Amino acid sequence: MISKTGAEDHLIALGANIPSVVGPPEETLRAAVVRLREAGLSDLVCSRFYSTPCFPPGAGPDYVNAAARASFQGSAQEVLATLHAIEAEFGRERKQRWGQRCLDLDLIASGQEVLPDRKTYDRWRGLDPALQREETPGEMILPHPRVQDRAFVLIPLADVAPDWRHPILGQTVAEMVEMLDAEQVADVRPI
Numbered sequence: 783m784i785s786k787t788g789a790e791d792h793l794i795a796l797g798a799n800i801p802s803v804v805g806p807p808e809e810t811l812r813a814a815v816v817r818l819r820e821a822g823l824s825d826l827v828c829s830r831f832y833s834t835p836c837f838p839p840g841a842g843p844d845y846v847n848a849a850a851r852a853s854f855q856g857s858a859q860e861v862l863a864t865l866h867a868i869e870a871e872f873g874r875e876r877k878q879r880w881g882q883r884c885l886d887l888d889l890i891a892s893g894q895e896v897l898p899d900r901k902t903y904d905r906w907r908g909l910d911p912a913l914q915r916e917e918t919p920g921e922m923i924l925p926h927p928r929v930q931d932r933a934f935v936l937i938p939l940a941d942v943a944p945d946w947r948h949p950i951l952g953q954t955v956a957e958m959v960e961m962l963d964a965e966q967v968a969d970v971r972p973i
Contacts (some may be wrong), residue, residue, distance in 0.1 A: 790893030791851050792823070792861050793943055795886070795926075799836055799845040802872040802884035808973065810872060810885050815850065818866045818887075823861075824850035829941035831973040834934040842882035846973065849890070849938035851946075858892035862922055866891060866921040879969040890935060891925040903927065903950065925949065930958045933966040935970045 792819045796814060797844045798807035805813075808831060815828050854861050865887035872885040896903050898921050906919055907927040929935055930951060936959050940948075944956040951958070959967070 790853065790895070791825075791943070791946070792858070792892050792924075793890040793939060793946060794818070794850045794852065794865065795846040795888040795890050795938070796828075796850060797834075797845045797886040797888075797934070798883055799843045800873075800882045800884050804872065811846055811848055812873065814868060814887065815848075817871065818850065818852065818864075821864050821868060823850075823854050823864070826850055826852035827942045829938035830836055832934070832938055833971045833973055834884075835969050837932070837934060845883075845934065847934045847938055847970075849935065849942055853941040858889060858897060858924060859922060861892065862889045870972075881946055888926065888935075889922070889924065890929050890939065891946065891948075893944060894947075895924055896949050897922050897924040900950070907950075930961075933959075933962050933970045936962065937967065937970040 798810045802810040834845045834847045906923045
């Protein structure tokens with residue numbers, strides 16, 4: 783997807799399940815959207831907010847999740863650096879994989895880019911679920927290797943980019959939502 787400014791659209795997942803320096807999760811996400819705009823992400827469109835079960839199950843309170851589509855005059859790496867800087871402003875410390883979060887801003891996709899390359903992407907997408915909690919990539923992997931599996935990302939994303947087509951799977955966000963398990967879909971509730 784190309785924005786009206788001619789830049790690639792970046793797809794961002796937003797989430798929080800514990801208070802940040804600005805307040806509870808819903809307030810945090812509202813403030814984060816403002817900061818994304820202030821940081822130079824233009825044409826930003828944000829989804830509704832959703833209540834979703836904590837992932838992985840039992841790891842903490844339920845989340846508030848959303849998704850955004852925005853353009854940015856810079857690389858995917860620059861977008862990710864901006865997202866990490868905003869997380870830090872809100873008090874996020876990167877200590878534990880899949881832990882509780884006062885703010886989580888994940889770059890899900892950058893247009894149709896596959897980063898760093900197809901072979902590395904395929905390795906991370908096919909990683910054994912038992913190893914997913916333990917292994918962390920040392921470089922950016924785009925699109926997010928598990929976007930197609932996560933209702934808490936896809937359902938909000940369908941609000942802002944239903945026609946974005948996964949560059950490897952060939953499916954749109956709307957098509958990936960249709961393939962989700964009905965129980966997963968039912969767990970993602972608009973606030």
